[in-house]
Amino acid sequence: xxxxxxxxxxxxxxxxxxxxxxxxxxxxxxxxxxxxxxxxxxxxxxxxxxxxxxxxxxxxxxxxxxxxxxxxxxxxxxxxxxxxxxxxxxxxxxxxxxxxxxxxxxxxxxxxxxxxxxxxxxxxxxxxxxxxxxxxxxxxxxxxxxxxxxxxxxxxxxxxxxxxxxxxxxxxxxxxxxxxxxxxxxxxxxxxxxxxxxxxxxxxxxxxxxxxxxxxxxxxxxxxxxxxxxxxxxxxxxxxxxxxxxxxxxxxxxxxxxxxx
Numbered sequence: 001x002x003x004x005x006x007x008x009x010x011x012x013x014x015x016x017x018x019x020x021x022x023x024x025x026x027x028x029x030x031x032x033x034x035x036x037x038x039x040x041x042x043x044x045x046x047x048x049x050x051x052x053x054x055x056x057x058x059x060x061x062x063x064x065x066x067x068x069x070x071x072x073x074x075x076x077x078x079x080x081x082x083x084x085x086x087x088x089x090x091x092x093x094x095x096x097x098x099x100x101x102x103x104x105x106x107x108x109x110x111x112x113x114x115x116x117x118x119x120x121x122x123x124x125x126x127x128x129x130x131x132x133x134x135x136x137x138x139x140x141x142x143x144x145x146x147x148x149x150x151x152x153x154x155x156x157x158x159x160x161x162x163x164x165x166x167x168x169x170x171x172x173x174x175x176x177x178x179x180x181x182x183x184x185x186x187x188x189x190x191x192x193x194x195x196x197x198x199x200x201x202x203x204x205x206x207x208x209x210x211x212x213x214x215x216x217x218x219x220x221x222x223x224x225x226x227x228x229x230x231x232x233x234x235x236x237x238x239x240x241x242x243x244x245x246x247x248x249x250x251x252x253x254x255x256x257x258x259x260x261x
Contacts, residue, residue: 001046001048001122001124001125001126001142002048002049002050002118002119002120002122002125002126003038003041003046003048003049003050003125003126003127003128004049004050004052004112004115004119004125004126004127004128005024005034005037005038005049005050005051005052005127005128005129005130006052006108006111006112006127006128006129006130007022007023007024007034007051007052007053007054007057007060007130008022008052008053008054008055008057008102008103008104008106008111009022009023009054009055009130009131010022010023010055011023011026011055011131013238013239014026014237014238014239014240014243016240017240017243018055020056021056021059022053022054022055022056022057022059022060022130023055023130023131023237024037024060024130024131025056025059025060025063026131026237026243027247028133028237028246028247028250028255029247029250029251032063033130033131033133033237033246034051034060034130036133036257036258037128037130037132037133038095039258039259039260040133040134040136040138040257040259041126041138042091042092042095042260043259043260044138044139044259045139046126046138047094047095047096048095048096049095049096049097049098050098050100050115050118050119051097051098051099051100051130052100052102052111052112052114052115053099053100053101053102054101054102054103054104054105054106054111055104057099057101057104060099061099064097064099067092068086071088071090071092072086072087072088072090073086073087073088074086074087075087091260098115098118100114100115100118102114102115103207105207106207107206107207107208107209107210107211108210108211108212109203109204109206109209109210109211109214109215110203110204110205110206110207110208110209111211112127112199112200112203112211113200113203113204113205113206116200119197122197123196123197124142124145124146124194124195124196124197125194125195125197126138126142126192126193126194126195127191127193127194127195128191128192128193129191129236131236131237131238132190132191132234132235132236132237133234133235133237133246133255133257134155134157134190134192134230134232134233134234134235134256134257135232135233135234135256135257135259136155136190136192136230136232136234137230138192140228141153141155141192141194141228142194144194144226144228145194145196145226145228148226150196150223150224150225150226151195151196151198151199151202151219151224151225152193152194152195152196152199152216152219152224152225152226153193153194153195153225153226153227153228154189154190154191154192154193154216154225154226154227154228155189155190155191155192155193155227155228155230155234156187156188156189156190156227156228156229156230157187157188157189157190157230157234158186158187158188158231158234159186159187159188160234160235160236160242187227187229189212190230190234192228192230194228199215199219202215202218202219203215232256233256233257235257
């Protein structure tokens with residue numbers, strides 16, 4: 001099953017990091033958030049990726065083109081017969097990555113429409129955004145999708161709280177202080193979709209349509225959208241404070257989305 005990742009947005013709310021690189025290439029630790037997302041899927045056995053490139057897509061191409069050079073110890077022979085020997089193996093050697101230029105200004109529905117040829121004959125495929133991580137059970141979401149038989153499954157998550165939360169006793173004493181907890185009521189679209197190939201019938205050959213608007217509304221009106229509820233960790237990287245949060249979790253060894261060894 002292919003994994004389609006939307007990587008073309010400009011990330012204007014994270015301008016501190018995205019002025020010189022696309023948002024999916026903003027790092028958590030020493031790897032782009034895109035790599036973390038791909039590792040989540042790979043840990044469930046899904047290692048065929050289709051990346052929908054747009055804004056500064058050449059940066060993403062360079063990352064994968066030079067992946068061995070960036071992740072390995074190397075011995076180089078200089079001179080007229082230059083050669084390089086890579087000493088280090090990595091867990092991504094069995095990944096397949098398709099880098100598809102879907103246009104710098106194309107909206108999300110148009111990006112998905114443009115990569116239809118790379119899905120091949122697969123009945124279903126995974127789809128997500130290139131700027132959010134979570135400890136989503138990908139395997140269970142696919143099982144749920146196949147059981148209900150509808151066109152689209154969306155992972156429904158609790159949104160992260162914008163402010164810290166305090167637990168107070170009756171006298172006003174603070175008994176617990178939680179830094180930006182996840183809201184326990186209400187759900188939002190967390191990405192990590194599973195889609196039937198029939199979804200392409202709802203996508204126009206247009207660069208001006210948002211997948212989250214007309215296509216999903218049409219699908220919803222026909223009863224073709226189901227929610228896979230995820231109660232665990234989920235966090236987008238929309239702002240600089242969220243960038244700092246994700247990097248602190250990673251640096252402290254407390255990244256809930258790290259499902260690989």
